[in-house]
Amino acid sequence: MDKDRMSVRSALKTIMKAIRVTEFGGPQVLKLEINVPIPEPAQDEVLIKVEAAGINPVDTYIRSGTYAVKPTLPYTPGKDVAGVVEDVGAKVLHLKKGDRVYSMATTSGGYAEYCTAASSGTKILHSNLSFQEGAGIGIPYYTAYRALVIIGGARPGQTVLIHGASGAVGLACVQIARSRGLRVLGTAGSQAGIELISRNGCDVAFSHREEGYTDKIMEATERTGPDIIIEMLANVNLEKDLSMIAKKGRIVVVGNRGSVEITPRLAMQKECIVTGMVLFNASQDELNEIDAAVSAGMRDGWVKPHIGKMYTLEQAPVAHDDVINNKGAQGRLIFKIC
CATH class of the missing domain: 3.90.180.10 (Medium-chain alcohol dehydrogenases, catalytic domain)
Known part of the structure; x- marks a missing residue:
């Protein structure tokens, strides 16, 4: 020294x-x-x-x-x-x-x-x-970007459902999706959470504690379903996600706290992809891309x-x-x- x-x-x-x-x-x-x-x-x-x-x-x-x-x-x-x-x-x-x-x-x-x-x-x-x-910023925004953009392949004009949008990763997903020109649907578990995700850029917000909320999501997508679903609690929601996802869509599992029984035929009918995501599997090239995006977001004001x-x-x-x-x-x- x-x-x-x-x-x-x-x-x-x-x-x-x-x-x-x-x-x-x-x-x-x-x-x-x-x-x-x-x-x-x-x-x-x-x-x-x-x-x-x-x-x-x-x-x-x-x-x-x-x-x-x-x-x-x-x-x-x-x-x-x-x-x-x-x-x-x-x-x-x-x-x-x-x-x-x-x-x-x-x-x-x-x-x-x-x-x-x-x-x-x-x-x-x-x-x-x-x-x-x-x-x-760190783990929430880097997780959100990798899930939505790198693993989820999000493109402008697509519709994304963030299933559990009011937490740190969920709100980061909302802001990133909004910045990239996606239509953003989100769920939350309280009225305060619904108001929060709406202020942060959700085009339509739903209560995942409300009976029949998945029907409302389908109505908001003209019955075609979201192109991408970012899932924060797969052991509770994965079967619902399979019923909602658009054909050829992609479900990215970010959070899970247990096992779940699903109907594989739903995935067959939709020909969708269900994939997990762990931030610490990111390559250096991916991290460099996320660094650049987050830095630009801080500068432009949408990383908040x-x-x-x-x-x-x-x-x-x-x-x-x-x-x-x-x-x-x-x-x-x-x-x-x-």
Whole structure:
């Protein structure tokens, strides 16, 4: 480490507050510790002073121990953050101390006052957006773009149904679809959610708690069905999606919490494609495309995460319960750190 970088490090605090998980389990295993050493960035990493951290459903799966890839205990959860660069590794050339950034590539965990992150996954946060909004960009918008555009093959003039549009990924899908010239249909589980997705660009909004809402969706498409369906809860909705999708259409499964029985003949009749999507399967070329699209969206103003609720780190167990057991998602949940 050179003298300049040593002086930067010496000017920083040495300990911080952070959530630590020492055993897998329910939300109660999220413990706030106040004497956690501030991590030091590797050569290709940056150190970020975290202003806000995003709360993703996948964080709860990892915490519970049910996720396919388990971190080494103890660990700090959280991949999505926004904040200010405090230090950079020796090989980092495109970022510098003082840059406003967002990242979905934390390496030490984002539920903390400071975190390290891979420089390749850390991007400049446009001045149009607050840090709280910045913490809503990473996983939600990258997931939405990959599901809708790269996997779903969305084209201007098509009709997309976002089945569960009022959550963070769903709202990102609405904004992306609107920006690309699609007709956007969306569902939500509450009146507030319906109003939210309408404000964000849904041409027609439906309550998925209303009896017969799928008939209304079909009426809105003149009985042909949506060309694309982005599905947030496949174990509940996949059979309905198969009954609604247009011939030769595509259903992209983004979220699922269990098994489901379907009627394969529906897929045969429609000759549709049902495909899953996991963001972390994205190639570097795909990530580069998403980077460019999101950067343009921030500049042009259509990338605008809606913050549904903010929490302190002390409220981490409540936040993890809320992100899974909400009664109608309404945007992004975040920790406000500073």
